Amino acid sequence: MIEWFPEINWMRSILTLLISTILLLYWYTRIPSSMPRNIPTVPIYISLLGLWSDMGQDTIYDRWLRQPLETHGAVKIWFAGRWNVLATRPRFLVDMFRHEDVYAKAGSQKKIPWSVIAALALERPNQRLEELQTIIKKTLFKPLFFNFPDLDRYPFLFRQRKAAFTIMQEFGDLLCTTVLQRTTHQKGTNQNPDGDQVVDYLDRALKENRITEEQYRANLKVTFLTAHENAQQLLNSTFWVLGTNQSIQQKLRAEILATGTENPTTDLVNSLPYLFAVILELLRLYPPVSQLINRVTTSQSVLGGEITIPNHTWVGWNAFGAHTDPNIWGNDCREFIPERWGSDVKSIQGAVRSKTTQCHFIAFNAHSRKCLGQGFAVLQVKILLFEMEEWEDLSEVQCMVFLN
Numbered sequence: 179m180i181e182w183f184p185e186i187n188w189m190r191s192i193l194t195l196l197i198s199t200i201l202l203l204y205w206y207t208r209i210p211s212s213m214p215r216n217i218p219t220v221p222i223y224i225s226l227l228g229l230w231s232d233m234g235q236d237t238i239y240d241r242w243l244r245q246p247l248e249t250h251g252a253v254k255i256w257f258a259g260r261w262n263v264l265a266t267r268p269r270f271l272v273d274m275f276r277h278e279d280v281y282a283k284a285g286s287q288k289k290i291p292w293s294v295i296a297a298l299a300l301e302r303p304n305q306r307l308e309e310l311q312t313i314i315k316k317t318l319f320k321p322l323f324f325n326f327p328d329l330d331r332y333p334f335l336f337r338q339r340k341a342a343f344t345i346m347q348e349f350g351d352l353l354c355t356t357v358l359q360r361t362t363h364q365k366g367t368n369q370n371p372d373g374d375q376v377v378d379y380l381d382r383a384l385k386e387n388r389i390t391e392e393q394y395r396a397n398l399k400v401t402f403l404t405a406h407e408n409a410q411q412l413l414n415s416t417f418w419v420l421g422t423n424q425s426i427q428q429k430l431r432a433e434i435l436a437t438g439t440e441n442p443t444t445d446l447v448n449s450l451p452y453l454f455a456v457i458l459e460l461l462r463l464y465p466p467v468s469q470l471i472n473r474v475t476t477s478q479s480v481l482g483g484e485i486t487i488p489n490h491t492w493v494g495w496n497a498f499g500a501h502t503d504p505n506i507w508g509n510d511c512r513e514f515i516p517e518r519w520g521s522d523v524k525s526i527q528g529a530v531r532s533k534t535t536q537c538h539f540i541a542f543n544a545h546s547r548k549c550l551g552q553g554f555a556v557l558q559v560k561i562l563l564f565e566m567e568e569w570e571d572l573s574e575v576q577c578m579v580f581l582n
């Protein structure tokens with residue numbers, strides 16, 4: 179009889195540990211009672227799929243998010259260690275984007291200040307910069323730490339996260355040194371000695387004490403990383419679509435060759451409607467920023483007059499969902515049809531303006547906090563596609579080479 183006691187004690191400890199873990203997990207992942215009740219909840223395991231599956235975001239969206247979002251326009255979803263409100267219905271998006279005072283944009287440095295991703299913005303030439311950029315992109319979006327950013331509080335337990343913080347520091351230092359050491363020639367042009375690049379604006383803001391040194395560094399890092407990343411994503415989908423769709427490629431090529439020049443000036447590329455429409459269609463079906471939850475309510479609010487959201491709740495949007503909702507874009511919304519944007523530059527520009535204002539098209543966001551690099555990014559891709567005019571029947575295989 180006595181021999182059984184240690185065994186019972188041991189089992190009791192295991193049971194206690196198990197129950198405590200379950201209770202802790204329940205407490206950590208429970209939906210706060212103040213969250214809106216008139217929108218559905220996406221089961222938490224959907225957000226965690228990345229931990230064990232390599233299912234694409236589009237597949238996940240189609241299987242689990244499309245139906246509730248197209249029906250209700252918004253859902254409660256687990257992301258970055260908390261429950262958030264995610265919206266796709268244009269009415270909700272217009273309200274969210276127009277009222278920056280209520281749905282205030284706030285980055286990871288506010289949401290999860292201790293995390294690796296926040297190190298992009300908080301403080302704790304060249305090949306190395308690019309290497310670091312690649313490592314950082316892989317590090318930031320590791321599903322385990324992305325969904326449970328609280329784990330980033332304990333870098334001493336996770337050696338890879340400790341290394342990630344070190345890399346962030348090295349990246350910030352190297353980027354700042356590179357920018358500060360750029361030559362006078364690089365700093366400005368003869369026509370504009372003050373310089374008109376993003377970095378020149380930042381320099382002036384720092385010099386005039388409009389921003390702190392910490393904000394200067396944070397802005398440099400975020401601009402460098404995200405501007406590169408988004409443009410790169412757009413190029414990836416460009417190669418994919420052109421490689422798998424010969425008729426679009428040929429039509430585009432014919433438009434470019436018809437210009438009879440090899441010099442892609444800004445005015446020239448901006449005068450080509452099909453080129454513009456192809457890029458917009460790429461941004462619609464493959465939005466580089468497909469989902470973002472980076473706004474926080476500053477008071478209790480009623481999103482779109484329908485969804486009561488408590489103060490200090492994180493809200494966001496899903497561009498892929500808004501761009502592929504048949505209620506907005508029609509039954510052919512999943513097809514790549516550049517012509518839907520219009521047939522001449524003026525009508526295409528009008529379509530972009532109105533679809534952006536109505537939040538049918540949010541690849542660059544809309545209203546007060548829309549992308550500041552939008553024009554530059556589109557111009558970049560227009561020039562690139564023009565320069566590739568010598569491509570003859572770019573095959574799927576060649577596109578895969580570019581992608582790699």
Ligand code: HEM
Pocket residue numbers: 283376401404405406408409412465466467470472540541542543546547548549550551552554555556
């Ligand atoms: C295809 C390329 C790009 C896409 C799809 C894109 C998309 C976006 C989106 C969706 C936002 C809003 C983010 C939010 O709501 O927090 C944004 C913001 C911003 N983007 Fe871009 N972007 C691209 C390229 C660029 C480039 C090349 C630059 C700079 C050279 C740039 C600079 C900015 C800045 C400064 C903001 C912040 C605006 C603000 O918060 O007021 N972007 N971008």
